[in-house]
Amino acid sequence: MALLAQNLGLRGSVLPLPGGYLTSWAKGLLLPRGGEVVLYTGHMYQMLPVIKAMEDRAKALPPEKRDQLAAILRLVNPLVNVSGFSRFLASPDWKERSNRILRNIVELLRRAGVECGYLYEAEKYAGALAYDLGLDGPFERHARRVARRLRRYGVKELITVDPHTTQIFREVYPQVVPGFDLRVRSYVEVLAERGLEAALPWEEEFVFHDSCVYARYLGLIEEPRRLLTQAGAQVAEPDFSREVTHCCGGPVESLFPEKAEEVARRRMEQLAGLGRRVVCACPICLLNLSEVRDPRQEVFDLSEVLVAALGQKEK
Amino acid sequence: MIRVDRKLLEEVASDEAFNAQACFNCGTCTALCPMGLEWLPRELFRYVLLGAAEKVSALTEAVFSCLLCRMCEAQCPRGVRITHNIRTLRGYLVKNEYRIR
Numbered sequence: 001m002a003l004l005a006q007n008l009g010l011r012g013s014v015l016p017l018p019g020g021y022l023t024s025w026a027k028g029l030l031l032p033r034g035g036e037v038v039l040y041t042g043h044m045y046q047m048l049p050v051i052k053a054m055e056d057r058a059k060a061l062p063p064e065k066r067d068q069l070a071a072i073l074r075l076v077n078p079l080v081n082v083s084g085f086s087r088f089l090a091s092p093d094w095k096e097r098s099n100r101i102l103r104n105i106v107e108l109l110r111r112a113g114v115e116c117g118y119l120y121e122a123e124k125y126a127g128a129l130a131y132d133l134g135l136d137g138p139f140e141r142h143a144r145r146v147a148r149r150l151r152r153y154g155v156k157e158l159i160t161v162d163p164h165t166t167q168i169f170r171e172v173y174p175q176v177v178p179g180f181d182l183r184v185r186s187y188v189e190v191l192a193e194r195g196l197e198a199a200l201p202w203e204e205e206f207v208f209h210d211s212c213v214y215a216r217y218l219g220l221i222e223e224p225r226r227l228l229t230q231a232g233a234q235v236a237e238p239d240f241s242r243e244v245t246h247c248c249g250g251p252v253e254s255l256f257p258e259k260a261e262e263v264a265r266r267r268m269e270q271l272a273g274l275g276r277r278v279v280c281a282c283p284i285c286l287l288n289l290s291e292v293r294d295p296r297q298e299v300f301d302l303s304e305v306l307v308a309a310l311g312q313k314e315k
Numbered sequence: 316m317i318r319v320d321r322k323l324l325e326e327v328a329s330d331e332a333f334n335a336q337a338c339f340n341c342g343t344c345t346a347l348c349p350m351g352l353e354w355l356p357r358e359l360f361r362y363v364l365l366g367a368a369e370k371v372s373a374l375t376e377a378v379f380s381c382l383l384c385r386m387c388e389a390q391c392p393r394g395v396r397i398t399h400n401i402r403t404l405r406g407y408l409v410k411n412e413y414r415i416r
């Protein structure tokens with residue numbers, strides 16, 4: 001945990017990653033650097049391939065060898081046992097997929113008439129993990145640095161792509177950074193406000209999994225449903241959905257992988273009972289549910305389904 | 316015998332939003348928790364309010380295994396800010412057990 005704190009202090013990111021790794025998804029999109037409205041990725045999607053690779057490693061160790069709290073050191077800090085971060089550690093199919101998801105989101109926003117900038121390597125991790133772990137000192141220092149940088153770039157509004165980054169900027173930053181008053185909206189809210197052009201109805205039904213943070217922290221419940229319906233999809237809902245959605249287990253993945261997997265399995269069972277295709281709107285849910293799915297089931301990111309729907313319409 | 320720890324009591328007292336005292340031990344949270352955290356918040360919060368720091372450290376693993384998913388909070392009849400309280404305890408453990416400031 002001390003190393004997590006250190007990394008956050010020195011690098012502005014929880015995981016030490018080489019430059020360019022976090023921004024490569026934006027190549028060719030010609031997003032202007034900075035601007036009043038920026039897309040803030042918060043690095044969560046980009047980190048999926050790394051988290052995946054590290055989880056696989058951790059799971060390969062026998063449980064008795066995995067001292068629980070020491071595990072987080074190894075997991076969040078590859079510097080401990082890997083000298084520098086190696087690209088080989090990242091799972092390649094997830095790398096491609098998460099980059100594609102971010103590009104999808106830009107495409108969806110553009111279709112809805114929303115143009116935004118991007119901070120490229122100046123964008124920093126927002127600090128949600130540190131905050132959740134109770135690392136208050138390092139988190140607050142980090143948050144103030146991030147806020148200063150946003151101010152320097154003249155940013156007034158953030159469009160976020162995942163629930164954790166949305167929540168931390170919207171609810172926590174104003175508490176720890178005096179005068180933090182940026183408008184913070186998730187791309188899901190931005191799109192829902194604009195509406196999607198109605199697409200062809202799909203035969204296929206999608207089972208929607210609410211993220212705990214979107215549903216219970218931010219009350220963002222109707223928006224993703226509205227988008228899916230506008231895209232022509234049929235939406236099925238498990239008993240535990242909306243305000244009583246059941247967590248995917250992701251938040252404790254790095255500390256207690258077995259327990260997290262158990263929670264994910266239980267959730268996947270509830271979802272799978274309703275249909276073959278599950279849709280979620282959070283990178284952590286996406287990874288954790290994908291890991292426990294039956295090969296006959298598919299887990300999609302909301303943006304993947306929306307883009308597919310729009311593509312279908314054009315055919 | 317429970318040894319009372321000032322630091323723990325002060326930490327909790329300095330946090331206005333910490334409201335473990337509202338809990339009336341109905342057990343709804345435990346029944347709903349996806350992690351099956353039984354000690355929570357009923358037992359754990361009692362220890363905290365008593366300043367029983369040793370008991371709290373003994374429950375470190377449990378404190379860090381909460382998902383912060385708020386399933387419990389959505390149904391708590393007393394409006395206990397369970398996840399906020401857990402975060403406060405993590406902050407206390409991080410500072411006092413792991414010495415990170």
Ligand code: SF4
Nearest residue numbers: 338339341342344391
């Ligand atoms: S549901 Fe609320 S009141 Fe009931 S035991 Fe849990 S915290 Fe206490």
Ligand code: SF4
Nearest residue numbers: 348381382384385387
């Ligand atoms: S927030 Fe923590 S204690 Fe409450 S239901 Fe979720 S895992 Fe259990």
